[in-house]
Amino acid sequence: MISFLTHWPARISFSLLALFLCTISVCVAQEQSSKTVPRGGCPDLIELIKELTPAVVNISIERHMLQHSSTEPPPLFRSKPGALEDQSRTKDRFQADSVGSGFFCDTQGHIVTNAHVVEGAGKILVTLSTGRVTTARLVAVHPKVDLAMLKIASSSPLQKAKIGDSAGIQVGEWVVAVGNPFGLGRTVTVGIVSGKGRFLGLGPDDNFIQTDASINPGNSGGPLFNMAGEVIGVNTAIIASGKGIGFAIPSNYLHELIKLPTNGEFAVRGWLGIYVEDVTPEQAKKLGMGTPRGTWVDEVLTSTPAQNAGLKKGDLIVDADGKQIKNGRHLSKVISSFKPGDILKMKVIRGRQQQAVDIVLGKSPE
Known part of the structure; x- marks a missing residue:
């Protein structure tokens, strides 16, 4: 955390310089030729931000299934638990608090966010720009990309974000990112579109917008606006080893999400009922692995699909649905593609023997 603090002044200076140069260049361009004015212009950011931020919300959740840190940095904004992560684990290993972002897509309380922000959530809390905190429920999940829709109850109309055409x-x-990085609500950063149609290998429908607008864990699900105040992307991923390399799902996928049934049909996902812990490099070496893979069963909850199938503490899950499991998060992602009642075929190592286990998945308890 200290390293972030020590770098903030420099980042702020560069951001102010960039905005100053942007203003100068636009003014000069307007005097010379209207053809050189940036597409959509470069409006007063203060007024634009005042207009946009009421549509953006902060999201915090409690997860049913606590998964210990992966051995490699996750490429997605997996809702960083916070600075007291290690302490909270020792105090309460049955609950994991995490944060993300979202925005209203209509005035009736429907909120767009990333599916991974609310994956495995037992409780979802939404904080509005007014400071009001309310519970939300998951009502739809996009079948192809990392998008989900939440719903909150509201007695009065809410300000919605305008959805733009990402194809254009x-x-x-220039673009503006608004979100909740590291729990710092309604943080605004500015950058440009750095690339289009990026494929990251996260799925067959990868078609990301690349931006250098500063986005961090907690920005997941937040909007990426153009200078006309339209959402043209949903901030989703970063390259962990890079700087200023963020990715957003194009807004045109939102039309598919909004058309989905909101009766919860896509929100119900399969559930095992276990706690897991990833394989460490030291453990991988003892097991004769080149790199850590798989995830340990740390605890099996009673009266759950995992217990009914005979999973035991100490089992090493190495394969699920024919996929070699990398870590606990990978296992969670595989399970999330199944529904309650589906049979998940798994391979586990118990002692020194590999065993096949078929599990009839259940529904996560509320």
């Missing part, structure tokens, strides 16, 4: 964006146009 151009590399070099």
Whole structure:
């Protein structure tokens, strides 16, 4: 955390310089030729931000299944638990608090966010720009990309974000990211579209917008606006080893999400009923692995699909649905593609022997 604090002043200076140069360049361009004005112009960011932020919300959740840290940095914004992560684990290993972002897509309380933000959530809390905190429920999940829709109850109309056409964006146009990085609500950063159609290997429908607007864990699910105040992307991923390399799901996928049934049909996912812990490099070496893979069963809850199938503490899950399991998060992602009642075929190592286990998945308890 200290390293972040020591770098903030420099980042702020560069951001102010960038905005100052942007203002100068636009003014000069307007005097010389209207053809060189940036697409959509470069409006007063203060007024634009005042207009946009009421539509953005902070999301915090409690997860049913606590998964210990992966051995490698996750590429997705997996809702960083916070600075007191280690302490909270020792105090209460049955609950994991995490944060993310979202925005209203209509005035009736429907909120767009990333599916991974609310994956495995037992309780979802939404904080509005007014400071009001309310519970939300998951009502739809996009079948192809990392998008989900929540719903809150509201007695009065809410301010919605305008959805833009991501097909028309151009590399070099200015964008604004609004979100909840590290729990710092309604943080605003500015950058440009750095690339289009990026494939990250996260799924067959990868088609990310690349931006250098500063986004961090907790920005997941937050909007990426163009200078017309339209959402042209949903901030989703970063390259952990890079700087200023963020990715957003194009807004045109939102039309598919909004059309999905909101009766919860897509929100119900399969559940095992276990706590897991990833394989450490030291353990991998003892097991003769080149790199750590798989995830240990740390605890099996009573009266759950895992217990009914005979899973035991100390089992090493190495395969699920024919996929070699990398870590606990990978296992969670595989399970999330199944529904209650589906049979999940797994391979576990118990002692020194590999065993096949078929599990009839259940529904996560509320």
